[in-house]
Amino acid sequence: MAVSRPIGSRTRLAVLVLASVTLLSIGLRDAPVIREMREGVATVVSPVETAAGAVSRPFRNAWRGVTGYDDLEAENEQLRAEVAEAESQDTRLADANQQLSELSGLLELPYAGDIPQVAAQVVSGPRSNFSHAIEIDKGTDDGLAVGMPVVTGGGLVGRISRASGSTATVQMVTDPEFRVGVRVAETGELGTARGRGRDEPLTVDTAIDPDTEVAEGTGLVTSGVDRSLYPAGIPVGEVTSTRDGSGGLVLELVIEPLIDVDRLSYYVSVLRWEPEG
């Protein structure tokens, strides 16, 4: 059956599309009015979300138990092995941290280990399928500000992208818009790592000399070089593979992040550090 297209409906649709595109272009310029609206809504929604989350927690836990039991069991075994290995590395790590701290001091680079931290609880994970942000229960009232790095014991989680009085939004390392200056732990090569989406590895596809030898499993930490958005020494990930990039002009590194975004259910730490300038 042919459908006669209503002119009124099409006009209305055109107005709505025009309004959307206008708001979209305003939002992309990071207009203060949009930012403030989002911060205001976050302040209102966060307590409601926390309450709804508390009520539904048993159901969500049951759901996770059903959908992820096998994965959890395998992961548990793997974690036991990793804990045993990590314990044996404690002494060496403490020594390396000491050396890094001293070197950072000599080079006048801010070192992550010396920066005061604020513990925060994760209120919610990504709220949509294309979101790469989590919400935490600390905000500007607790001294947090946009740009501060967020870490766990495992490494870099991301940075604060929005902060209101009692909550903040953390842009995670997996966000395709995320960039962080990194240093290859063993060679000292500098590059920029970027996110590629949920469950995807990070990549470093600039600045690494193609003749550099980078072994699988090599660690990367934040570089903390001049005007970096992050202090030096925060673990970012491990190299899982390398390949030629930009037609062989650079060495591209594929990086497995040290944090598992699916498991960020409880606490993270915010470094009270803001980049200079």
Added chain:
Amino acid sequence: MNGPRRTLVKSALVLVSALVLQVGVVADLRVLDAVGDLLLLTTVAAALVDGPDRGATWGFAAGLLYDLVLDTPFALSALTYALVGYLVGLAAAALTRPAGWWPVGIAVAAGFGATTLYTIVAHLVGEPYPFGDVPRVGLTVALWNAALVLPACSLLRRVFGRSEPDRVRVSLR
């Protein structure tokens, strides 16, 4: 309170409830590492119940509300849902027998369509969300839509005061 105003208040209540459920509950119930989308679901239901006009308007409002709590580009959901609402309304109006399981089929198609459209528009505005995620995310959204579209239509029929089940009205103005 007169009819249109009552409908507006009820609609706002449904949208806010859907948002709270989305961020407080559904966002944590992952299937195939993706989540359902209640704001899109209500958009599809509104369009099925009351045609393209209502579908587009509802989609715009639902998307804008959702955009306020996301870190993705503002109004990206509003644009996508308005277009999906309009198209779903047209598809529903095109059907000669508005009964049975057809709303489920349309809701499934809308789940895939909305996910694809969202990703395309995101690329156009410089947000490189991976196209490889579309099948997995689209399937999850479609499954949620399939499971909940009939109760959602029933709820919105009450909100809009539509007594006749599955009737789709197209405004010819």
